[in-house]
Amino acid sequence: MDYLIAFVVGGLIGAAGQLVLDKTSLTPAHLMVILVVLGSVLTGLGLYKPFATFAGAGATVPVSNFGYVLTQGVISEIKMLGPVGAVAGVFELASAAITAAIFFGFIFALLTRPKG
Amino acid sequence: MGINRSSDPQKRQAQMTYQSLAKKHQPKPRLARNMFLAFLTGGAISLLGQILFNLYRGLGLNEGLSGSLMAVTLVFLAGLLTALGWYDAIGRIGGAGSAIPITGFANSVVSPAVEFRQEGMVLGMAARMFTVAGPVIVYGVVSAVVVGILRWLVVGAG
Numbered sequence: 001m002d003y004l005i006a007f008v009v010g011g012l013i014g015a016a017g018q019l020v021l022d023k024t025s026l027t028p029a030h031l032m033v034i035l036v037v038l039g040s041v042l043t044g045l046g047l048y049k050p051f052a053t054f055a056g057a058g059a060t061v062p063v064s065n066f067g068y069v070l071t072q073g074v075i076s077e078i079k080m081l082g083p084v085g086a087v088a089g090v091f092e093l094a095s096a097a098i099t100a101a102i103f104f105g106f107i108f109a110l111l112t113r114p115k116g
Numbered sequence: 117m118g119i120n121r122s123s124d125p126q127k128r129q130a131q132m133t134y135q136s137l138a139k140k141h142q143p144k145p146r147l148a149r150n151m152f153l154a155f156l157t158g159g160a161i162s163l164l165g166q167i168l169f170n171l172y173r174g175l176g177l178n179e180g181l182s183g184s185l186m187a188v189t190l191v192f193l194a195g196l197l198t199a200l201g202w203y204d205a206i207g208r209i210g211g212a213g214s215a216i217p218i219t220g221f222a223n224s225v226v227s228p229a230v231e232f233r234q235e236g237m238v239l240g241m242a243a244r245m246f247t248v249a250g251p252v253i254v255y256g257v258v259s260a261v262v263v264g265i266l267r268w269l270v271v272g273a274g
Contacts, residue, residue: 002166003166007163008159010161014158014211014213015151017215018154018213021211022146022147022150028224029251032221032248033252033255037255044263044266057162057164060187061162062216063221066256070256074263075267075268083265086265090261093180094256096184096188097188097191097221098253104196105226106242108230109241109245111199112199
């Protein structure tokens with residue numbers, strides 16, 4: 001069942017994004033930024049975690065989850081350190097994905113011969 | 117569009133016929149097709165994420181670590197497919213469905229890194245990696261800090 005929910009929710013977010021791309025002049029980069037901020041705001045309102053509990057990877061694979069982990073990192077750190085945690089916690093949970101993207105990006109760029 | 121409507125009822129009738137004919141022969145809107153393909157692609161990538169997550173959970177890893185490993189695995193796969201030139205092909209079909217998942221984020225990092233390597237290792241490859249990822253991280257971080265502080269002001273540290 002979790003497979004079906006992940007597929008449908010992830011698919012619906014993709015289709016909604018396509019609607020925005022086709023109906024506006026926004027680029028995929030704009031779309032990603034909007035989704036990250038949306039994920040962040042929903043996290044602040046306490047809505048993203050229940051959404052992720054329901055949709056599983058349907059919620060954690062789209063880039064909106066990046067907004068969730070960044071914001072959740074801040075919220076958790078503020079809980080422990082007070083307001084200074086706002087700058088200490090941002091990359092706590094997001095570290096793995098960012099590090100992987102940079103590291104693998106570097107390695108693959110080294111190993112790949114650019115076309116043309 | 118821009119057709120002058122005639123006051124003569126007969127002419128008007130002809131124009132309406134023309135308009136409905138023209139509408140019939142306009143290229144069919146691709147929106148529904150694009151959205152369907154984006155649905156399938158976004159759904160398939162999320163499904164793969166769920167399979168990986170359940171796999172890591174099955175190995176006895178906790179939820180947080182399984183989620184991180186799922187993300188790292190997807191980023192690795194997307195990086196590999198990008199280097200092979202295959203992710204662009206997926207992107208042409210899947211549109212937003214392939215751009216929105218974390219694999220699209222990885223693609224946005226790896227693709228310019230590969231493409232601009234010839235412009236140098238520092239100002240080419242490394243700098244261009246963040247053409248799209250940079251704005252995503254900037255707005256993500258600013259939003260996270262603002263939202264985190266607002267939440268603290270409103271509901272306290274609870």
